[in-house]
Amino acid sequence: MSQSSVASDLRKTDADAKVERKAKRFYIGLVLFLFAIQASIMTAVITMSIGDPGGAVMPNYYQAGLQWDQTKQSRTASDRLGWSVDLEASDVVDGSGKRALLVSVVxxxxxxxxxxxxxxxxxxxxxxxxxxxxxxxxxxEGRYLALLPVARPGSWKLELNVDGAGQPMTESIDFTVD
Known part of the structure; x- marks a missing residue:
């Protein structure tokens, strides 16, 4: 075997080594890039799930469950008294985003x-x-008025506490604003 053929074999080996190094860098970089994308997506998902107020639980839900007898009694007080509680939300929103809510108790x-x-x-x-x-x-005439910031369209809940009825009375009213 001559020296020139050995040298050409070494040159091929050096060229092959360069190609191999280049391929290693590419595939390692690709794996790290895909990992970075996955980590970014997971960070965004976790941030959205923690920071989303839509996942909030109804206020005082646990306390109402512990005191269920009193809660149920106050929620059904208007039925026992024969009273009706209605809500009328104004169609007009003022410049500061407030809307008139009128509660009627008859x-x-x-x-x-x-x-x-x-x-x-x-x-x-x-x-x-x-x-x-x-x-x-x-x-x-049994009407009670409040100006509240109800500018956001969608479904709203109003939980009313009524004192002076002779017994504790609460009403929960769902309404929608366009």
Whole structure:
């Protein structure tokens, strides 16, 4: 075997080694790149799942469960008294994003009940961890009014506490805003 053939074999080996190194770098880089993409996606998913207020649990749900008898009794108080509690949400939103909410409380004879203290907790069902608490002001004939920030379209829940009914009374009203 001559020296020139050995040298050409070594050159092929050096060329092959370069190609092999290049291939190793490419495939290792590809694996690391795919891992980085997966890690980025998982970070985004975890951040969204933790930071999404839509996953919030209804306020005081655990406490209501522990005191279920009292909770059920206060929720059915209007039925026992023969009262009706209705909500009317205004179609108009003012410049600051507030909307008029009018609660009507009438007895079995359809007469308005004025001597009550009405307060509400309002939240959007897609953001149940942002609760707006507000008293409702009596405006006569069993009507109680509040201006609340209800500009966001969608489904809302208003949980009313009514004092002055002779027994604890709560009402939960779902409504939709377009």
């Amino acid at each position: 007895d079995a004879q359809q007469k308005g009940i004025d001597s009550l203290a009405v307060a509400g907790k309002l939240y959007h069902l897609a953001a149940a961890d942002y609760i707006i608490e507000s008293p409702f002001v009596a405006s006569g």
